[in-house]
Amino acid sequence: MSQESGLKTFRDMGGLWEQYNVTEVATPEAWQRDPELVLRFYNERRKQLLLAEPNAGHKAIALLEKQFEVKIVTQNVDNLHERAGSSSVLHLHGELMKARSTTNPSLIYELESKDLNMGDKCEKGSQLRPHIVWFGEEVPEISNAIKIVKEADILVIVGTSMAVYPAAGLVNYVKSKIPIFVIDPNKPDVHQNNVTFIEEKAEVGIEILKQKLKKIK
Numbered sequence: 001m002s003q004e005s006g007l008k009t010f011r012d013m014g015g016l017w018e019q020y021n022v023t024e025v026a027t028p029e030a031w032q033r034d035p036e037l038v039l040r041f042y043n044e045r046r047k048q049l050l051l052a053e054p055n056a057g058h059k060a061i062a063l064l065e066k067q068f069e070v071k072i073v074t075q076n077v078d079n080l081h082e083r084a085g086s087s088s089v090l091h092l093h094g095e096l097m098k099a100r101s102t103t104n105p106s107l108i109y110e111l112e113s114k115d116l117n118m119g120d121k122c123e124k125g126s127q128l129r130p131h132i133v134w135f136g137e138e139v140p141e142i143s144n145a146i147k148i149v150k151e152a153d154i155l156v157i158v159g160t161s162m163a164v165y166p167a168a169g170l171v172n173y174v175k176s177k178i179p180i181f182v183i184d185p186n187k188p189d190v191h192q193n194n195v196t197f198i199e200e201k202a203e204v205g206i207e208i209l210k211q212k213l214k215k216i217k
Contacts, residue, residue, distance in 0.1 A: 057202030
């Protein structure tokens with residue numbers, strides 16, 4: 001979804017950041033081994049985000065709220081959906097513009113500046129870490145995401161390879177006979193019934209989706 005705003009995914013990086021494998025800067029083990037390196041990686045990601053703007057796809061999804069109750073479940077850690085105007089966004093993998101305590105995960109803070117450094121501490125005196133779900137960590141919001149999918153009258157999947165779990169498994173919780181729309185130029189593997197593929201990038205695909213939703217409504 002955010003590629004069209006110029007934000008690179010881990011796959012876009014070719015698996016590398018500078019001379020490091022991205023998995024070396026996005027795991028609990030990396031944090032224990034070299035927290036300064038991990039902080040620097042996410043500070044760089046944050047700088048890119050601050051320069052990015054919501055694209056037409058983000059804005060089109062936000063505009064759907066004029067006609068539908070829209071709940072977004074995203075694997076992206078940026079805030080572009082919110083900046084585009086979407087009012088209900090659940091971040092499965094955390095949020096880049098937030099930090100949390102290393103000892104109390106419920107202590108979460110908005111980052112007012114682009115950098116998070118060693119020595120930045122929570123109110124209890126513990127070092128802050130990026131509010132990101134790293135490889136190998138549990139996904140705390142998955143139960144809330146499942147609830148949203150179970151209650152959905154229409155499911156729209158945008159710009160995902162359907163290869164990252166547990167997010168890719170959410171489609172299995174949709175109610176029987178609920179229409180599913182998949183927007184992606186690469187046509188990911190989705191084998192449920194009632195699936196309509198829109199083989200376009202998000203910006204174009206959302207506009208096509210809007211026309212199809214008019215027929216349903």
